[in-house]
Amino acid sequence: MIKEPNIKKEVSMKRILLVAGLIIIITCAPHAQEASISKKVSFGFQLNQYQKDFGLGLSVTSPYFAHSRLAIRVRGNLMYLEHLKNENITWTPYSNISIGVVGVTAYISGFIKLYGEGGLITILPSSDFSNKDMVFGGYGLFGFEFYPWQKGCYFIELGGVGTGATADKVLSNPIYSNGFLISTGFRFHIK
Numbered sequence: 001m002i003k004e005p006n007i008k009k010e011v012s013m014k015r016i017l018l019v020a021g022l023i024i025i026i027t028c029a030p031h032a033q034e035a036s037i038s039k040k041v042s043f044g045f046q047l048n049q050y051q052k053d054f055g056l057g058l059s060v061t062s063p064y065f066a067h068s069r070l071a072i073r074v075r076g077n078l079m080y081l082e083h084l085k086n087e088n089i090t091w092t093p094y095s096n097i098s099i100g101v102v103g104v105t106a107y108i109s110g111f112i113k114l115y116g117e118g119g120l121i122t123i124l125p126s127s128d129f130s131n132k133d134m135v136f137g138g139y140g141l142f143g144f145e146f147y148p149w150q151k152g153c154y155f156i157e158l159g160g161v162g163t164g165a166t167a168d169k170v171l172s173n174p175i176y177s178n179g180f181l182i183s184t185g186f187r188f189h190i191k
Contacts, residue, residue: 039063042152046185048077050096050161050177055079061102061187071102073117079177081129083170094126096177098139113145113153121161123177129167137163141181150189157183 041063048055057077064071075098080091100119107113118140125132141159148154161181166173 039068040189042187042189044155044185044187046075046077046155046157046183048079048181048183050079050181051175051179053079053081053176054091055096059187064102064104069104071104072099073102073119074099081126081167081176083129083167083174085128085170092126092128094124094129096121096123098122100139111147113147114142115145116140116142117157117159121163121177123163123165125165125167129169130165131168132165135163135165135177137161137165137177139181141183143183145187152186152188154186155184157181 042061044059044061046057046059048057055077057075059073059075062072075096077096077098079094079096081094082089082091084090085092098119098121100117102115102117104113104115119138121137121139123135123137125135139159139161141157143155143157145153145155159181160179161177163177164175165177166175
């Protein structure tokens with residue numbers, strides 16, 4: 001008597017091996033990626049919104065230290081305040097510089113990194129809308145980095161900034177660079 005192969009058992013075994021292989025890849029590969037990413041300096045570009053002010057900027061992040069959990073990040077942004085000038089609505093540029101500490105809280109499958117960041121911010125307002133040369137404050141945010149490739153990532157950051165800055169040369173003295181902040185962009189890791 002000729003035995004016919006049991007196709008159901010063969011398909012089940014292939015599925016089990018496929019799932020086991022995927023589990024091994026997902027659990028082992030991220031650890032190698034985490035270690036190599038954390039030892040590199042990264043440079044980034046971001047689009048921002050600080051309260052109602054739109055901006056764009058550059059950032060530099062140090063290599064991670066303290067068991068790959070902490071880093072220092074410096075940012076410089078060119079921001080635009082929308083306000084009324086000579087009966088026309090205009091965008092006046094100003095800049096800000098920040099330095100903060102990044103603390104990694106978790107890695108998810110090695111493809112997503114969750115972190116928090118907080119630090120100091122210095123605003124360099126335009127003389128078109130402010131009498132002050134500098135305004136100091138603080139910021140805090142949480143972020144998500146997504147790693148589609150090992151040399152870089154996309155990120156999204158949400159948080160808040162507090163500076164007490166007001167445009168004292170503009171009618172009604174509106175506040176700027178205070179409140180909710182959102183930032184998105186990409187970072188490249190350099191050896």
